Amino acid sequence: xxxxxxxxxxxxxxxxxxxxxxxxxxxxxxxxxxxxxxxxxxxxxxxxxxxxxxxxxxxxxxxxxxxxxxxxxxxxxxxxxxxxxxxxxxxxxxxxxxxxxxxxxxxxxxxxxxxxxxxxxxxxxxxxxxxxxxxxxxxxxxxxxxxxxxxxxxxxxxxxxxxxxxxxxxxxxxxxxxxxxxxxxxxxxxxxxxxxxxxxxxxxxxxxxxxxxxxxxxxx
Numbered sequence: 001x002x003x004x005x006x007x008x009x010x011x012x013x014x015x016x017x018x019x020x021x022x023x024x025x026x027x028x029x030x031x032x033x034x035x036x037x038x039x040x041x042x043x044x045x046x047x048x049x050x051x052x053x054x055x056x057x058x059x060x061x062x063x064x065x066x067x068x069x070x071x072x073x074x075x076x077x078x079x080x081x082x083x084x085x086x087x088x089x090x091x092x093x094x095x096x097x098x099x100x101x102x103x104x105x106x107x108x109x110x111x112x113x114x115x116x117x118x119x120x121x122x123x124x125x126x127x128x129x130x131x132x133x134x135x136x137x138x139x140x141x142x143x144x145x146x147x148x149x150x151x152x153x154x155x156x157x158x159x160x161x162x163x164x165x166x167x168x169x170x171x172x173x174x175x176x177x178x179x180x181x182x183x184x185x186x187x188x189x190x191x192x193x194x195x196x197x198x199x200x201x202x203x204x205x206x207x208x209x210x211x212x213x214x215x216x217x218x219x220x
Contacts, residue, residue: 005029008164019046020146020159028110036119041144043104043112050114051152052099054124055141055162066124070097076117077101083151102150138167
């Protein structure tokens with residue numbers, strides 16, 4: 001049975017009207033047959049791109065919060081470009097497929113949105129600093145970093161929007177009651193079997209009328 005998946009905002013935003021601030025209504029997430037989730041973020045004026053990052057940063061500000069990556073190329077986001085310090089990264093050549101989107105797609109039932117495929121297992125960081133893998137599933141925290149510019153370019157403004165993923169088992173639908181078939185009609189009563197031929201019965205009736213109640217015997 002397919003699970004229902006939802007995103008819950010971790011902290012209510014007092015700047016809901018701000019283009020980079022997301023609410024639960026601005027997002028939609030569903031399971032993917034590719035082994036992960038499809039995340040949709042509603043496109044709106046002032047929002048140029050989105051990037052999925054670690055959900056929390058070092059409170060002391062001593063460690064960076066890294067962008068999450070797909071371990072393998074995916075056709076949805078594998079060729080999306082990322083810009084850092086004014087230059088495009090050679091992410092594809094280095095095999096670093098960031099969970100990023102600067103492409104607006106028309107999503108039936110949701111509208112114009114940025115779409116990111118999030119695999120169940122993601123990578124973060126680099127070998128020379130802090131790095132590792134994270135399993136994304138029920139109760140996982142993710143951060144949707146929104147940017148005013150495309151390509152997750154920090155030269156413009158950006159904002160962190162932390163969410164938690166919740167998987168909900170759908171309630172089974174009530175079965176449709178089956179009406180019993182109508183009862184078979186009652187059979188019509190059969191004529192009693194007298195054991196005599198129809199001609200003999202007619203003759204008996206005639207004799208009975210002529211004899212006016214006298215005793216009559218018919219020999220078979």
